[in-house]
Amino acid sequence: MTWVEGLLRYRHTVLALLAAALILGLQARFDLPVQLFPDTDPPTVTVITAYPGMAALDVDRELTRLLEEEFASLDGVTRISSSSQTGLSVARVEFDYGITSALAAVDVQNAVGRLRPDLPATIEEPQILEFSTADKPIITIALTSDTLPLHAIREQADNAVRETLEWIPGVAAIDVVGGHKSELHVALDPERAEALGIDMSRVLEALDDWNLMAPGGRVRIGELESVVRFDAPLRSEADARGLILEADGDSRVRLGDIARIRLEPGEPRSAYRHDGRAAIAVQVLRRDDANTVEVAARVREALGPLRDVTPELDIVVADDDSVFTEKVIADMTQTVMIAIALTMVIVLLFLADLRQAGIIALSIPAAFLATFGLMQLAGLDLNMVTMSALILAIGLLVDDGIVILENIHRHLDEEGQPPRQAAIEGVGEVFGAKLGGTLTTLGVLLPLTFMGGFVGELFRPLALTLAFALGASFVMAVTLIPLLATYWLRPATSTTTPRWRETLEAPARGVRNLYLDVLALALHRPLATLVVAVVLLALSLGMLRMTGSEMLPRFDSGSFQVLVDMAPGTRLDTTLTTLEPVERYLAEHEYVVDVSSQFGHEAGARSMGDRGAMGVNQAEITVTLVPRTQRSLTQWEIMDDVRQRLEATPGVTLAVPRELGGTARSSTAAPIIARISGEQAQTLDRTASELLDHLAGIPGITDLYKDWALDTPEVRIRVDHDRAAELGLTGTAIARAVHQAMDGAVATRFRQPPKRDLDVVVRYQVSDRRYPEDLEGILLPTREGPIALSEVASLEHTLGPRIVTRENGQRTLDILGFHLGRPLSEVVADVQQRLDTFAAPDGYPATLAGEQADFDEARGHMMRALLLAALAVYLLLVVQFRSFAHPVIIMAAIPLQFIGVVAALLIAGKYVSMPALLGIVLLIGIVVNNSIILLDLARRRLAEGRDIYAAVTEAVETRMRPIMMTALSTIAGMLPLALEMAVGAERFSPIATVIIGGILAATVLTLVVIPALFVLLQRFGPMTANARG
Amino acid sequence: MNAPRTPSGRRGLRRTLGLLALGGVVLVTVWSAADRLSERFSPEAARTVPPPAVTTIAAEPTGVTLYSPAYRGSIETHDETTISARVTAQVLESPLNAGDRVEADGVLVRMDTDETRLEVRQREAADQRLDGERATARRNLDRQQDLFSRGLIPESELDDARQRVATLEAQLRENRSALELTRKRLEYTTERAPFAAQVRRTHVRPGDLAVSGQPLIELVGLEGLHAVLRVPERDSLLLQPGLAVELTIPALEHTVTTRLDRVHPTLDAGRRSGSFETRLPDPPEALRPGMAVQARVVLDHLDPVIRVPAHAVRSDADHQWVYRLEDGHAYRTEVVTRSLPNGEQAILEGINPGDRIIVTPDRRVRDGGPVQAVDDSDR
Structure with missing residues (x-):
């Protein structure tokens, strides 16, 4: 019994099975999650450690380097990159794709535990996060209000909004950015404090001592037992004002006598604006193993009830790529339809038979539905990659059907066999060849699913979807088509060909x-x-x-980000004022959907972008445009316009627009990276500047900049050891006193249940910590009484780095570049040529990294896949042809x-x-x-x-x-x-x-x-x- | 091989058409390849980066006063005293507390006077008795002199009468002196302020037994208040009597300009800081000794100089310079500056009035390099 005979005998079973598969496929189509791009990021664990008050280079030397060395010995680590900034170390460890981030995090946690005794004592507890801080938040919610001031919105964001979103499964962290986080601010008047003989440490002690929440044991009352507790926390500003710092006879010195105490917005080091309006951003970061679309959908769902409970807030999803994703999926679905229609036209033209075309037409949706079912089973989702695979599949889907149907038809028409016989023979004749053909294609797809690396992650969904589609199409071609052909196809009734067929067949x-x-x-x-x-x-x-090459073709995603640097040292309010006209200019355009800007870095925020925690002179403007089909300008033209506008803005030293998804791998900061490694920061900076000049003028490079430089103004305090020793002062004590006076110290927590606790921050009042002369006047407590800093130290104005980076254990300085108008490979070839002629100092090699390195790696994987595919095809053919x-x-x-x-x-x-x-x-x-x-x-x-x-x-x-x-x-x-x-x-x-x-x-x-x-x-x-x- | 099956006439046409189609594809491919190759070998030149945008200010000379850093110190006074008990008595009244003000001659402490008062009365009574006895003795002496002149009595009796008068007069003087003393002691039971002052501290409360010599109250005079300010060792050499001093009393939000009176000759051994003194003309009513005070000494008045934000002045180890804007280019101009408070610098030399100084702190600005000057109105 041949295949078709069996098929026809058990046709009811076959049809029932097909119907079941199609129904499941139909359901799968609506259940499949939708996202723009598959998650291709490798498992990443980030360790953020605060090292208060330390300069970037010290953080790098004393903390980050040690962490990196320890992490290097972990299994499965593929890349370690780190950044050190003032008071902050961020080490990012990437693992092999096979390792889950939870397991990787445990390894990293253990490594930190082993190293902890060797780390500086004053670091804060390292935070171990199962995601990369360079990751973009999956969703950013902008909060504004017509009635509430910004700090009140911030309070809502820190409480109601944060609490709601934090509980959503898959959410790793919520960062609230912008506005001013409230604090109980104790602004010390140093003169009054000195006059009354009180120093900062006494104030800190008193606040901590009298913010009383302590246990007292248990006591019996009759036969019952009661818990004894001290419950006298600071409840108001007045409580704090009334704290007694010193009592002498009748006289009392209260905190209110020497400080102004107010519950007020803290000093901002970050800001956020949405469409040019000051707002609070709530950024949602997902766990590394969570699905972006699902988490984003849950967040959006949670916003409804939030809007109900906070009617005074205007809650908008800013920087939301779901609209774009939907547009892409809708457009691609439409393309699928067009592709089907075009294919059907070809089929109709060739077969010149409506019945045959109808059978093919029926087999396409059937194969598609079966594909959807298989995709769901394989845990795939609908995204640009899988949709592209589906479009690609259409052309291949009908192949088997056409060949089989054509052969059946030939038997029916030319050999005059009855439909059943024609089906049996028609299928039987080409079954082996078609099976072989399908197997060879699947044989090609199989190596693609095991390619490994980033490219493997990217193309596995595509290869799987195609394999499913081809498998399904083959099954349909050998089941559905013969069945339908048996019942639908009829031999030609007359030998004369109709005129229309004649016309079609002539060419x-x-x-x-x-x-x-x-x-x-x-x-x-x-x-x-x-x-x-x-x-x-x-x-x-x-x-x-x-012909040139590039990793992935450029893509007008309608979404780009502009990295802006003002001159280092620029204050936050200047940055805000300077960039406002640019944001307003952007928001005025019809093609702009929204503009959100983030300035500086919110302390404690975990999303930092790939520039590390931004300084207050830095900003990121994220622009979302309408889809490219709805505007006349391309994204790159708009980006260039923004660049030119920013370049004409005084104070803006860097304006780099870059498309989101501009690099294939999110962990690659730019398509072109010239990396200099070495130990001395000064030499690195000087070499990089020389290299930057050396690389200038390469055609096609739009922006070229250093990722860090020794350009941030620093005031170095040189302590006179003799004088300090005479007064019984230590370097640490001086540093602490200065840090507390200028930056403040958190004395204790101000409890305000059910809301989150606020910090009680003590520092000098603003007028006493503004200029260098104020710095010199900071009072240091000595056994002889308080003395000014200028008596034991001198100030030196210098420049230091904002951030120091390391890559796989080496201190590095990257020159980043973007390109337009020329393929990456050609630009990179020019860069490489210039690098070859660049005389770098000994021990400071300049190498090429960036997207080209990714591409080279990907090409390696692809070539291996190509060879394996060819081998698979050959072996299959050997079997087939013996x-x-x-x-x-x-x-x-x-x-x-x-x-x-x-x-x-x-x-x-x-x-x-x-x-x-x-x-x-x-x-x-x-x-x-x-x-x-x-x-x-x-x-x-x-x-x-x-x-x-x-x-x-x-x-x-x-x-x-x-x-x-x-x-x-x-x-x-x-x-x-x-x-x-x-x-x-x-x-x-x-x-x-x-x-x-x-x-x-x-x-x-x-x-x-x-x-x-x-x-x-x-x-x-x-x-x-x-x-x- | 099978022969072709098509009539030869149509074959020629098909072949031509086919060749034409193939030729078309080849042509387009070759043209695209040529285009790609020309793109590769003569790419479009790199985008020229526009010169940095900068803002400028016009150099306008103004007079500038140079101040020393802010020195800290406190208000002090020369009149300070501790009032002690001059009698031993119980304290009846002590109306003042620390911080209270008291006028000159105001009551500070009142003590028990009963015992002293009785003693005064006793002395007064004794005085009267002695006075009476002396009058009687005098009259007796007059009588004895008369009798003696008449030779009625011997001279020894006259001497006795004289002796009696002299004794009584001595007793009277003794009593009066004691009375005076007691009256003084009565006076001492009420302690009064020797000068207008403020109470720094009280040592006794009503009911206490104040023992003679025990401190009762400490007073700080409110006249002759002056400020004593500490200066770092290195600054003490800059200061001279007569320099103008801008004095601020933070507690009173009071600022006054005065003169530096005296630079103390020695440094504090512990802190190695010097100090100077300055009087307070017309001190405010609420001024108290011990109040914190802050002072900036006017070190110099500069002739009209050019004030610029500190970030407009660039410097390295040896030089300071600003960038001047001229014909769309930045020109490095070496300058001599002095630091002003509040984030400013005074340019003493190097810049002419009217020059445009670049104030944008952009490190890309180079000597002779082009810049785009942007006014606020352009933006």
């Missing part, structure tokens, strides 16, 4: 005849044919080397694809990229299909004793129609993706471009070169014998 016949002419010529001159093919191939490969030589002929089609690939890339104006490479890998599985069905028949005819020429010509004649049909239907299916009709299609369109070019070339050449090669090889005895055997 097809023309093409066929032209082919046969060319084939005849080729078979006459097989060697010349091969030489022409080889020359073309050589030219193409040469051109492929000349020959070691024939598969070689079949696989000769593979190099030929490059001719088309290069031509297509050139005509489409695209560069070699990861998607293009993926297309090339996929082509291996696709192009051999034609050769398989061609050689399959030729070998059969040869075995029947035909002449080699006759066998080949018949094979071409018979197989040309299905080959042309599948090629054209594949091209039609991929055309919408290649034409980038959908928003977001730019990213993966090279796959389609490459496949179209490759298929075209391979189809044309398969029908000419493969027969020529076959004929040529048949001339040699052993091959002939082999083939006949």
Whole structure:
């Protein structure tokens, strides 16, 4: 019993199974989570450690370096990068994809525990986070209000909003940015304090001592037991004012006598604006292993009830990519429809039969639904990658169906068999070839799912989706199509062809005849044919080397971020005032959906971007635009406009607009990175400045800047040891006194249940800590009474780094660059050339990192996948053809694809990229299909004793129609993706471009070169014998 | 091989069409390849980075006063006293507390007077008795003299009468002196302020037994208040009597300009800080000794100089300079400056009035380099 006979016998079972699969698939379509891009970030653990009051270089030397050294010994670590800033160390450890972030966090926790005794005593407890601080928050909520002042909004954000969002599963942290966090501020008047003989430490002590919450034990009352407790916390400003600092006889010195105490907004070191309006940002960070879309959806869901309980707040989701994601998915769904329609037109044109076209048309949604079901089982989601795979699949989906249906139809029409018999024989004839073809394509996809690295993570969903779609299409082609064909197809009722069919078939016949002419010529001159093919191939490969490459094609996501630096040392209010006109300018445009800006760094916030915690002279402006189809300007034009506007703003020293997703890997800060490693910060800075000048003027680079420099104004206090010792002062005591006076010290917590506790901060009043002369006047407590800092120390004005970075244990300084108008590979080649001629000091090597390094790594993975794919295909063909030589002929089609690939890339104006490479890998599985069905028949005819020429010509004649049909239907299916009709299609369109070019070339050449090669090889005895055997 | 099956006339047309189509594709490909190659070998020049945008201010000379850093100290007085008990008595009244003000001659402490008063009366009574006895003795002496002149009595009796008068007069003088003493002691039971003052501290309360010599109350005079200010060792050499001093009393939010009176010759051994003194003309009513005071000494008055924000002045170890704007370019100009308080610098030399000084602290500004000057009105 053949396959189709069995199918027909158990058709009810088969139909029921198919129906069940389709219903499950339908349900899966609506259940599949939706996101823009698959989560490709490696498991990352970040350790944030506060080291209060220490300068960046000291933090680096005494803390970060030690942490890095310890982490380097952990299993599965792939990269360690760190940054050290004033009072803050951030070490980021990336692990292999196979390790879960929870396990990685445990390892890191243990490492920190082992190292803890060797770390400085004054560091705060290291925070170990299961995500990267460079990650963008998955969602940012902007809070504004018409009635509440900013600090009141901040209080709401710190309490109601934060508490609601923190409990959402998958949320790792909530950062609240902007406004002024309230604090109980004790502004000390140093003169009064001195006059009354009180110093700062006495104030801190008193506040801590009398903010009383302490246990007192238990006491029996009758037969009952009571808990004894002291419950006298500070409850109000008045409580604090009344604290007695000193009592002498009748006289009392109260805190209120020497300080102004107010519950008021603290000193801001960060700010946030939404559409030019001061706002509070609530940023949601997800756990590394949580799904972005699901968490974002839960957050959005939680905002509804929040809006109800806080009607005075205007809660807006700012910087929300869900709108864009929906647009991309909707556009891509539309593209799927267009692709289906185009494919159906081709099918209709070729088959010229509505019934046949109808059967194919039915098989497409069926295959799709089955694919959705499989995607859900595999835990995939709908995103740009999987949607691109679905679009790609359309062209391939119908291939099996077309070939099988065409063969059934041939049996029905040309051989006059009844439908049932036609189905049995039609399917039986090509079943093996189609199974082989499908298996070869799957054989190509399989290595892609195990590629490893970032590229593996990125393309695994694509490869899986394609594999599911192809598997489903094959199943449909050998189940649904024969079943439907048996019942629907009827033999032609008349021998005369209708006029409309005649009109449609005429050009097809023309093409066929032209082919046969060319084939005849080729078979006459097989060697010349091969030489022409080889020359073309050589030219193409040469051109492929000349054409530039990039990791991922540029993508007008409608969302970009502008990194802005004011001159180092610029105060927050100046930064805010300077950038306001730019934000207003942006917000005025119709194509701008929203503009949100973040300034400085909120203490304790865990999301820092890849620049580390920003200084108050730094800002990030995030701009969301309407989709590219709804505006006349491209994202890059708008970015350039913003850049020019910022460059014309005095005080702005750096304005770098960069598209979100501008680099394929979020952990790669820029496409171009020239990295200098070395120990001395001064030499690093000087070398980097020289290199920056050396790299200037490379065409295509839009922005080039150093990620840190010795440019931040510092006042260094040089303590006179003798004088300090005479007065019984120590360096630490002086430093502490200065730090407390200028920056403040948290004395205790101000409890205000049920709200979050506030800090009680003691510092000098503003008028006594503004200028260097105030710094000199800070009073230090000595045994001789208080003395001014200027009596034991002198001030030195100098420059220091805002941040110091390390990469895999080496102190580094990166020069970052972005490019436009030229492919990355060419820009990078120029950079490399200049690097080669750059005379770096000994011990300070300058190397090239950035996206090119990622691309090189990805290319390595892809090449391995390509070889594995080719090997898989070869082995499958060996099995299928039971020959070691024939598969070689079949696989000769593979190099030929490059001719088309290069031509297509050139005509489409695209560069070699990861998607293009993926297309090339996929082509291996696709192009051999034609050769398989061609050689399959030729070998059969040869075995029947035909002449080699006759066998080949018949094979071409018979197989040309299905080959042309599948090629054209594949091209039609991929055309919408290649034409980038959908928003977001730019990213993966090279796959389609490459496949179209490759298929075209391979189809044309398969029908000419493969027969020529076959004929040529048949001339040699052993091959002939082999083939006949 | 099978022969072709198509009539030869149409074959030619198809071939031509086919070749044309193929030629078209090849042409487009070659053109694209040429375009790509030209892009590769002669790429568009790199974008020129515009010169840094800067703001400027016009150099306008103004007079500037140079102050010393703020010195801290306190209000002190020369009149300070501790009033002690001059008699031993029980304290009846002590109306003042620490911090109270008292006028000159105001009552400080009142003690028990009963015993002294009785003693005064006793002395007064004795005085009267002695006075009476002396009058009787005088009359007796007159009589004895008369009798003696008449030779009625011997001279020895006259001498006795004389002796009696002299004794009584001596007793009377003794009693009067004791009376005076007692009256003084009565006076001492009420202690009064020797000068207008403020009570620093009281040592006794009503009911206490004040023993003679025991401190009762400490007073601080309110006249002749002056400020004593500490100066770091190195600054003490800069100060001279006669310099103007801007004195601020934070507690009273009172600022007064006065003169430096005296620089104390020795440094405090412990702190190694010097000190100077300055009087307070017309001190405010509420001024008290011990109040914190802050002073800036006017070290110099500069002739009209150019004031710029401190960040406009760049410096390295040896030089200070500003950038002048001229014809769209920045020019480095060496300057001599002095620091002013509140984040300003005074340019003493190097800049002419009317010059435009770049105040944007952009490190990309270079000598001779182009800049774009932006006025606020441009933005």
